[in-house]
Amino acid sequence: MAMEQRIDPLFRPLSKQSEAHDISMRPSLTNVQQVVRKLVKNKLAMLGLAIILLLVVMAIIGPHLVPYSASDQSLLTKNKPVSAEHWFGTDDLGRDMFARTWAGARISLTIGVVAALIDLIIGVTVGGIAGYMAGRGKRGERIDTIIMRVIEVLYGLPYLLVVILLMVVMEPGMLTIIIALSATGWTGMARLVRGQILQLKNQEFILASQVLGAKFSRILFKHLIPNTIGVIIVNLTFTIPSAIFAESFLSFLGLGVQAPDASWGTMTNDAMGVILTGDWWRLFFPGLMISLTMFAFNVFGDGLQDALDPRLRE
Amino acid sequence: MSHYLVKRVLMMLLTLWIIVTLTFSLMHAIPGDPFASESDQLPEQILANLRAKYNLDEPLPVQYVLYLKNLVMLDLGPSIKSDTRGVNDMIADGFSASATLGAQAIVIAIFFGITFGIIAALNRNKWLDYAAMAIAVLGIAIPSFIMAPLLINFFAIKFPIFPVATWGTWMHTVLPSLALAFGPLAIITRYMRASMIEVMNQNYIRTAEAKGVPTFALVVKHGIRNAILPVVTFLGPLIASLITGTFVVEKIFAVPGIGKYFVDGIFNRDYPVILGTTIFYSSILIVTIFLIDLAYTLIDPRIKLTNKEG
Numbered sequence A: 001m002a003m004e005q006r007i008d009p010l011f012r013p014l015s016k017q018s019e020a021h022d023i024s025m026r027p028s029l030t031n032v033q034q035v036v037r038k039l040v041k042n043k044l045a046m047l048g049l050a051i052i053l054l055l056v057v058m059a060i061i062g063p064h065l066v067p068y069s070a071s072d073q074s075l076l077t078k079n080k081p082v083s084a085e086h087w088f089g090t091d092d093l094g095r096d097m098f099a100r101t102w103a104g105a106r107i108s109l110t111i112g113v114v115a116a117l118i119d120l121i122i123g124v125t126v127g128g129i130a131g132y133m134a135g136r137g138k139r140g141e142r143i144d145t146i147i148m149r150v151i152e153v154l155y156g157l158p159y160l161l162v163v164i165l166l167m168v169v170m171e172p173g174m175l176t177i178i179i180a181l182s183a184t185g186w187t188g189m190a191r192l193v194r195g196q197i198l199q200l201k202n203q204e205f206i207l208a209s210q211v212l213g214a215k216f217s218r219i220l221f222k223h224l225i226p227n228t229i230g231v232i233i234v235n236l237t238f239t240i241p242s243a244i245f246a247e248s249f250l251s252f253l254g255l256g257v258q259a260p261d262a263s264w265g266t267m268t269n270d271a272m273g274v275i276l277t278g279d280w281w282r283l284f285f286p287g288l289m290i291s292l293t294m295f296a297f298n299v300f301g302d303g304l305q306d307a308l309d310p311r312l313r314e
Numbered sequence B: 001m002s003h004y005l006v007k008r009v010l011m012m013l014l015t016l017w018i019i020v021t022l023t024f025s026l027m028h029a030i031p032g033d034p035f036a037s038e039s040d041q042l043p044e045q046i047l048a049n050l051r052a053k054y055n056l057d058e059p060l061p062v063q064y065v066l067y068l069k070n071l072v073m074l075d076l077g078p079s080i081k082s083d084t085r086g087v088n089d090m091i092a093d094g095f096s097a098s099a100t101l102g103a104q105a106i107v108i109a110i111f112f113g114i115t116f117g118i119i120a121a122l123n124r125n126k127w128l129d130y131a132a133m134a135i136a137v138l139g140i141a142i143p144s145f146i147m148a149p150l151l152i153n154f155f156a157i158k159f160p161i162f163p164v165a166t167w168g169t170w171m172h173t174v175l176p177s178l179a180l181a182f183g184p185l186a187i188i189t190r191y192m193r194a195s196m197i198e199v200m201n202q203n204y205i206r207t208a209e210a211k212g213v214p215t216f217a218l219v220v221k222h223g224i225r226n227a228i229l230p231v232v233t234f235l236g237p238l239i240a241s242l243i244t245g246t247f248v249v250e251k252i253f254a255v256p257g258i259g260k261y262f263v264d265g266i267f268n269r270d271y272p273v274i275l276g277t278t279i280f281y282s283s284i285l286i287v288t289i290f291l292i293d294l295a296y297t298l299i300d301p302r303i304k305l306t307n308k309e310g
Helices: A002-006 A017-022 A031-041 A043-064 A097-133 A137-156 A159-169 A174-200 A204-211 A216-253 A264-272 A280-308 B002-028 B044-053 B060-072 B087-122 B127-141 B144-158 B171-200 B203-210 B215-227 B229-233 B235-252 B258-267 B271-299
Strands: none
Touching: A031 A043, A031 A280, A043 A097, A043 A280, A097 A137, A097 A174, A097 A216, A097 A264, A097 A280, A137 A174, A137 B002, A159 A174, A159 A216, A159 B002, A159 B235, A159 B271, A174 A216, A204 A216, A216 A264, A216 A280, A216 B144, A216 B235, A264 A280, A264 B144, A280 B127, A280 B144, B002 B060, B002 B271, B087 B127, B087 B171, B087 B215, B087 B229, B087 B235, B087 B258, B087 B271, B127 B171, B144 B171, B144 B235, B171 B215, B171 B229, B171 B235, B203 B215, B215 B229, B229 B235, B229 B271, B235 B258, B235 B271, B258 B271
């Protein structure tokens, strides 16, 4: 009896039904669901995504919407302003700018995505190996040092300067652009992944996995890379526009896509000659597309970065 | 300190040597020789003399050693397309124009970038912030080769304030400098805003505020001094992007700078010019990055150069 008196009278034993209240009010969300929810709430990022999707759809169907091909020349229709026949006007060879703009979108987006994917594969592999090897005996340390030295030298060069040099040496064409862009482009991704891995690999779950006898490749692909995937995806959304920018930059200088193929960069360059005559559509449409692409990928990447940042979780 | 400096200078020379070697091999990996197109028009003896003038008759390793020897004497060799003017003359010629553009662009980008970043951070989520961020987004979205014709269209054709397509007075440098500065300005604005927001949320800022430090002193002495470091790290890539930016901007505005010689060199397949200007640009970049590293210690006394990672 003495025991019961000491207990605060406000404490009562719970009935069976009230256990239901222990269940959380909100359904628990997986990591991916949380990221998606946060991303969908970000209006600017969604606008970016919508623009990206629109550009991709137009790159696929755009050239088929008009009865002209990107390289059809016609002296009768040259330098025509925007009209019902030519939605984006025509250039000085009478080529339809609408068809050319979307043919250019195909080239730009393909180069951007393929170059970024190659950067991703090389960067993740090299960065992953360097990060894992660092601090693993003399041999591992040496491998990491060699990789980092190579990256340092490549990283210290102006990216576009190297790409220009490679383009001078190789035959011009889409494949060459992709090779030239990926030749130095992977270093950024490799540095990033190495830094992440260095941070991760001293954590307990890696040690546990090692104690259990997991192989190097298993630890790398099952533990280290999935944990860095967020940063990798964010980096990807920034390497795609920078590859697209580099392609238009090269094409603008006359080193990229060669005639009669259309690229936003070559179209902008062609428009330089008529800038004084007031044929505004020549510069406006390719310029707008380059800027929209840059804008869309950058704001989407920013939104994704915020959504993936665990410090900003509710 | 002196130990660190010696080590850094040696590393810089090594990097430069690697760049020279790579570029040299790249330029000589191209099949054929620069006089291939003339070979059926010119007599054999003249061709042989031409090759001899550019040391092309020597085996490749000898050419390489000769090139390095000349390079140590700061001689970048002759140009192939212009028989009277060497690469040194071209760089000396273009330097003042390119340096003027580059320096003005850096000043514009840093000054306005930092100012906009601070204004945005101090007025977070108000219209001034949105305005600054709009400028930043536009600067990142619009490449210099689109910005340049836009500027020409508005400030030289619609409203003829600035002259274009010639070079001479300071007025001619305004538009190209702006076109060049716009992108870096946008990136500095973003960096500065993010960094300033983080710093202004630190405890020492609150302490200073609680002690009654006036807002101006708080922002300048405690805020900017701490927030500026991440921006300084960005200056290396900034110089690199300015250099590549000059290629298109000098082309569009017909500026007689080094970038123009480089681009012309590409079109003429003038390999000594391409090689020489690349080495010149790389040296500038390497030296700048070194100077930026030294500048860290002035801004942030917590960083000591004697640490290996400096």
